[in-house]
Amino acid sequence: MMGWTGQLLNVDLTTGRIWKEPIGEDLLQNYLGGRGLGVRLMRDYYRLDPFAPEIPLLFSVGPLCGTAAPTAARLGVVSRSPLTGTIYDCSAGGRFAWRLKAAGIDVLRIVGRSNSPVFLQIDSSGAKLHPADKLWGQRVGETVAALSEHGSVAAIGPAGENKVLYANIMMGEGNSVGRGGLGAVMGGKMLKAIVVDGDGKVDIADADRFAHARQDVIRLFKASPVIYGDLGIAQYGTPALVDLMGQRRMAPTENFRKTHFADAGNYSGPAIRKEFTPKNHGCYGCPIQCKKSAQDGTPLPEYETVNHFGALNNIKDLRSIVNSNNLCNQLGMDTISAAATLSAWGEVRGEFPRAENIGDLLLQTALRQGDGDLLAEGAQRLSQQLGKPELSMSVKGLELPAYDPRGAYGMALAYCTSNRGGCHLRAYPISHEILRKPVATDRFDFAGKARMIKIAEDCNATIDSLVACKFSFFGASLEEYAELLSATTGLEYTPQKLKEIGERIYLTERFYNLENGFAAEDDLLPKRFFTESGSSGDGIEVAPIDRERFVEEMQKYYRIRGLNEQGGFVDSTFLERQP
Amino acid sequence: MIRQVRKYLQKMATDGSASVDHSLILAKDDCLLWQGSAELLPLGQTLIERLNIISLVVAEPPLPICDVLLGRTSADAAEIIPQDTETRTFLHDIPVVRKDEFSVDNAQSIVDLLGQRKGILVEGVGIVATGSVTVEQAYINYSSVYHALFVKLMLQLLADDQPPSAQEMNLLQPLWAQLGTDIPLHCDDLLAGPLLEKADILKAIDQVGKRTVALKLVDSFFGNISCFVDDSLYISQTGASLDELPGCIDFVPNDNSSTAGITASSELIAHRAIFAKGNLRTILHGHPKFSVVLSLFCRETDCKITDCWKNCDKVRYLNDVPVVAGEVGAGGLARKVPPVIDCGIAVVYGHGVFATGDEDFRQPLSAMIDLENRCRNEFLQAVQARCTNETK
Structure with missing residues (x-):
């Protein structure tokens, strides 16, 4: 078997037992790795409470990890989200995934709960648990510094220890396992960090075919203005989108009351470049290098973060935004959810937090002190507890990112069909509705969007299982990645076959969610988007979304997915029929 | 969506890449939509229903470039490698299905290849291309394959070891007639500069x-x-x-x-x-x-x-x-x-x-x-x- 190690490493934190077991080839070939394999391995556990000791926390690499496939040094982390209650996965890059695979492991499965803080050390010779009492309470940077001599580190910060519902797991190189609170799951297990240092190599079945496919991918990257263009993400990072979203009048502002922020230029890509003269860096082995840092190494924020700590909270100060980003990283919290929760809190109170207070609020949140205890619950719970549930701009409890759905109707639909809640990355229609890749679509028209979203969800489920970065697909397509996979494994994969795998993964996730009580009424945007206009101007009208038309397209989506009118499964034995 | 189907069917006729009588566009929304040649519908329907795509174009260029090119291609060649840079970058190669490899009732070979590539050449049918986002995308892929095949054939006629035969020249006669007339130098009605506003x-x-x-x-x-x-x-x-x-x-x-x-x-x-x-x-x-x-x-x-x-x-x-x-x-x-x-x-x-x-x-x-x-x-x-x- 090429491409996979075929090995799953179990770690039971309750008993301290550590053992390997083989993963069936059937599962590997039909779920690939990353998100897909992780989701499949949750089949017997998806009903468990996210903080139940028995809930697995899975770190799953993909068949391309460890090869020179562009952007494939990634893994998926999978469990059930304490924030949303949905099945949850997050893709993250960095050296960690590479080193885990090099230790001969496709999946690391952590179950149980330790009585005291521990960290897990893995290398090619085995794995061992160590006390981490001295690290408990430390920020991410301090933890990484203390452990990095042993390899690549994945750690939680105080937010994870205190079960902030949107706590991240942070990779030592600055990547995050973000959004759904898997850091809190890890904290609930009293696992402070994992350090890996495998030194094995991944063999490739057909090196010439692989090299050819890799050349094709790089050529497509070079042809993509979004990736390697003068104004693309390799140059400016994702804040390259600030100006574009402003021009399209779809930058969420003041908890989505508005869609245009006059001071957004303060934190645009060019403004960040002028202020910080950034250094390029990025995920291990990635040719794009879209991440940026200041000369002193301080990580600079992504698009979502600058918008949400900026416009969404009515803050125009770039330094404040950079500090908020850095503090979230150090405390181990998701920047989108943290900023969106602060924004909802601000609207409920009638006053958005001031830039100078954000740092204290983030610290209180991570430590669950004062107002922070409520802020740590996320926008949905906070708004409900404060009697204003309608002010949570979230879907299935996940706070919406920085693309206002009134400015892109495919995005509106995709926020609702996403199995992990209001996420932009599951179908990523911004790619065609705004960035014109692979072709442009009319962002103010629902026509055809249901099937576009369905196909994109299938594709992206596959991409998250290979595991590759979605930014690659601003240039390349599944055609080239199917070639890379075939060359690596020696098994023939086509884009069509990969989409079938993606469909299986998507439907499995939805099945889990429905079994856990989610229903069609959860596939809906907050009322604001159907009743209030955005900030029209510059010849662009940002009207409320036509709810009737939205529902009609959602019904189409259900039909295309083979679901019933309630978005449910016609066949209750779906899961049993899957590999 | 049906508006898009009509629009791109018209475009294919206008840009000269497809025969009006032998072109079909299908699109899947929550039901199947189509316009064009009914005789191609059974094959088109079979293909689109078995692929995870949104749109499909099945069409034959008005000139017999596919037939002439296939006639110059080894019978066991699985694909045609484009010469033009854009197609090489975005489509890589163009798989070929021969007549004896499929029927409307058994089109698995075409399905398999369309599952791998955005556009293919099917002997006796023409060019088949898919789109996974829009109808326009299938049109673009069709058009790119057409352009690639056209360029490839013209280069072969010009430079291949095998010079054009009289039969080939005869088949392509309408093209030679077109080339005999210059493209009009129709520019003077464009807005005159300097362009400042x-x-x-x-x-x-x-x-x-x-x-x-x-x-x-x-x-x-x-x-x-x-x-x-x-x-x-x-x-x-x-x-x-x-x-x-x-x-x-x-x-x-x-x-x-x-x-x-x-x-x-x-x-x-x-x-x-x-x-x-x-x-x-x-x-x-x-x-x-x-x-x-x-x-x-x-x-x-x-x-x-x-x-x-x-x-x-x-x-x-x-x-x-x-x-x-x-x-x-x-x-x-x-x-x-x-x-x-x-x-x-x-x-x-x-x-x-x-x-x-x-x-x-x-x-x-x-x-x-x-x-x-x-x-x-x-x-x-x-x-x-x-x-x-x-x-x-």
Whole structure:
């Protein structure tokens, strides 16, 4: 078997037992790795409470990890989200995934709960648990510094220890396992960090075919203005989108009351470049290098973060935004959810937090002190507890990112069909509705969007299982990645076959969610988007979304997915029929 | 969606890439929609229902280029490797299905190949192409395959060891008749420069975009157009249809004070580098077929470069027009074109033509038409001579 190690490493934190077991080839070939394999391995556990000791926390690499496939040094982390209650996965890059695979492991499965803080050390010779009492309470940077001599580190910060519902797991190189609170799951297990240092190599079945496919991918990257263009993400990072979203009048502002922020230029890509003269860096082995840092190494924020700590909270100060980003990283919290929760809190109170207070609020949140205890619950719970549930701009409890759905109707639909809640990355229609890749679509028209979203969800489920970065697909397509996979494994994969795998993964996730009580009424945007206009101007009208038309397209989506009118499964034995 | 189906069926007829009587577009929303040739429907329906796609084009070019090309291709060849750079970049190769490998009832071989590639060649049917996002995407893929096959065949007729036979020449007779008449130098009605105001610039870009498509100086509708004024560019967006440019022009300040132009054409880098030479105001980039074909016709001998389209460092000439190699976007074209374009026009090997103007778009369009006419004439004479020689 090429491409996979075929090995799953179990770690039971309750008993301290550590053992390997083989993963069936059937599962590997039909779920690939990353998100897909992780989701499949949750089949017997998806009903468990996210903080139940028995809930697995899975770190799953993909068949391309460890090869020179562009952007494939990634893994998926999978469990059930304490924030949303949905099945949850997050893709993250960095050296960690590479080193885990090099230790001969496709999946690391952590179950149980330790009585005291521990960290897990893995290398090619085995794995061992160590006390981490001295690290408990430390920020991410301090933890990484203390452990990095042993390899690549994945750690939680105080937010994870205190079960902030949107706590991240942070990779030592600055990547995050973000959004759904898997850091809190890890904290609930009293696992402070994992350090890996495998030194094995991944063999490739057909090196010439692989090299050819890799050349094709790089050529497509070079042809993509979004990736390697003068104004693309390799140059400016994702804040390259600030100006574009402003021009399209779809930058969420003041908890989505508005869609245009006059001071957004303060934190645009060019403004960040002028202020910080950034250094390029990025995920291990990635040719794009879209991440940026200041000369002193301080990580600079992504698009979502600058918008949400900026416009969404009515803050125009770039330094404040950079500090908020850095503090979230150090405390181990998701920047989108943290900023969106602060924004909802601000609207409920009638006053958005001031830039100078954000740092204290983030610290209180991570430590669950004062107002922070409520802020740590996320926008949905906070708004409900404060009697204003309608002010949570979230879907299935996940706070919406920085693309206002009134400015892109495919995005509106995709926020609702996403199995992990209001996420932009599951179908990523911004790619065609705004960035014109692979072709442009009319962002103010629902026509055809249901099937576009369905196909994109299938594709992206596959991409998250290979595991590759979605930014690659601003240039390349599944055609080239199917070639890379075939060359690596020696098994023939086509884009069509990969989409079938993606469909299986998507439907499995939805099945889990429905079994856990989610229903069609959860596939809906907050009322604001159907009743209030955005900030029209510059010849662009940002009207409320036509709810009737939205529902009609959602019904189409259900039909295309083979679901019933309630978005449910016609066949209750779906899961049993899957590999 | 049905509006889109009708629109692109019409476009295929207008741009001359598909026979009106033998073309079909299907689209899947929550039900199947289609327009075009009913005789192709059973096959089209079989294919689209078995693929995770949105749209499908099944059509045959009006000229028998597929048949002639297949006649020149080994019977056991599984695919055709395109010669033109754009198709090589975006489609890689074009799989081939032979007549005896499928039927409407058993189209698995076609399904399998369409599951791998965006467009394929099916003997006896024509070109079949898919789209996974829009109807337009299937049209683009169809058109790209058509362009690739056309260029490949023309180059073979011109330069292959096997000269064109009388039968082939006869089959392609309508094409020779077309080439016998020049593309009209229809430029003087375009907005005259200097182009200084935004409204004028947008109007001029719209005009020249429509004209470039109408004169078939592009494949499908691709190409890009820009105008430089006040240290900024107005440039067509990536993937924008040159005959539908209103609303699809990005304003890009040269000082990079805004990144809103991230959606600008992938050739923004090349346009900027050309304008950096100074004194130029307009650029028109298209893919006129015979300029592309002749750019591929290299008489070099004993050259060790195999991937000419990206690795050739030589400057060759089509008459007096320079030809350079270079991949699209950030792949090298932007470095290779500016040094050679002082004469106002340059060809990128196997790709297309960049033409410049110092006031408006009359000059670059005129230069592009002139070059294409010269290439058409030269090609026609050369091919006819080869066929004649063969007959002798």
